Amino acid sequence: MLGALLGVVAVVGGVAHVYPSGSNRLVALSAFSSYLLAASPLATVLLALARRRVAAGAAAVLTAVAVVVLAPTYVGGPADPGGASLTVLTANVALGEADPQGVVAAVRDADADVLLLQELTPPLAGRLTAAGLDELLPYSVLEALPGADGVGLWSRHPLADEQRHPELTFASVSARLVLGDGQPSPTVLTLHTAGPWPQSADDWVRDMAKTPDLLGRVAAGADAHGSTVLVGGDFNATWGNAQFRALLQGGYRDAAERLGVPWTTTFPSGWAVPPVIGIDHVLVREAGADALHTVEIPGSDHRGLVVRVTLPDS
Structure with missing residues (x-):
């Protein structure tokens, strides 16, 4: 039986x-x-x-x-295209309720070059500045909004081609990192698809259907500069969701899958039991990944995802 x-x-x-x-x-x-x-x-x-x-x-x-x-x-494993490496930290900050000191500590401990936050609210953006985030990552493009709508992108390197993308239910922003010294300038995008639970999944279905076009447009812009693309965010989807796997086209790869650790879990966090599913992801296009781990974000119901990305040799 x-x-x-x-x-x-x-x-x-x-x-x-x-x-x-x-x-x-x-x-x-x-x-x-x-x-x-x-x-x-x-x-x-x-x-x-x-x-x-x-x-x-x-x-x-x-x-x-x-x-x-x-x-x-x-069967994946670390990939090193031979160029510079960047450490990306992406995290959902739970309607702006995450502890700003904890977020800054996570950035410092990971030695992150790029921070991508979802559910960034105006009050949290101000508290992050007060906590010293701008001293670690002085360049940013923010769309801080009430509730779950906002996102933010911070960088150790100067930014160019800053864009806001209105296609999805929640905000999305992107920018190109200017690394200098003739190195490729990766385009970084952060996004947040609507949650499918416990409310109706209609918004999530629409967002997942629109995301391939968004990724394609970002890739086309990156190709015009000969750059790679790094995408981090809360997709509200795991490797088990067919719609998430459908995003992995046009050269995009999920860093966890590429490294052979697809069951990396990030949600829910802060409970007596560890997270059971991985709905936060970093996608790479024309880039490699050689390390990945999760970090606690105090006050958030998600763990942060830290990925060390390797860029093509210039």
């Missing part, structure tokens, strides 16, 4: 993994689909021990499918 139950769980996970969910419940189910698919090997073993040969064979086929689907995300 347990083997059969686990087999059903794995089948549900497989369907949820490939189906572009539209309702909030199905989006949530898809977010956990990789975990559900992982039940198939145990189902195979239990059904084989119970001598249910046909069922065990079906579970074995499902296990093979799970391996084909999930294994490629574990």
Whole structure:
């Protein structure tokens, strides 16, 4: 019975993994689909021990499918295109409730070159300045707004081509980092797609459908300068959501998947149990990634994601 139950769980996970969910419940189910698919090997073993040969064979086929689907995300590793490296920290600051001193400490501890914040409010932006963020990262483009709408981008390096993108439910901003010395100038974008839960998933579905065009336009602008693209934000989606995987086109790669750690978890944080899903991501285009870890952001329900990105050699 347990083997059969686990087999059903794995089948549900497989369907949820490939189906572009539209309702909030199905989006949530898809977010956990990789975990559900992982039940198939145990189902195979239990059904084989119970001598249910046909069922065990079906579970074995499902296990093979799970391996084909999930294994490629574990075979990545550090990539070094040979150029300069940048450390990017992205974090959702929980409607501006995150502790500004904690955010600045996370930037300092990570030695971050770029900070990308989502749900940045005007009061928090002011408190971050008072906490000394501008001394660490003196260049910025901010769209601080009430509630969940705002975002911010801070950099150790001067910025050019600052842009605000109104396509999604929440604000998005981008800018090109001017590294100097003839080095490529990466374009950095921070975005935040609408949450699919517990409210209707309609806004999330629309945002995820619009995001490929946004990424494509940013990539086209970066190509005009011969630069790479780095994207960080709260996508409210995991590797298990088909809509998130659909974003990984046109040269974009998820840093966690590229490094072989797709189950890096960032949400929810601040509870007695550790985070269970990874909905915060850094995408890279024409760039590598050689390290990734999460950090606590005091006062936020997300952990921050720190990625060391390597740029092409000039």
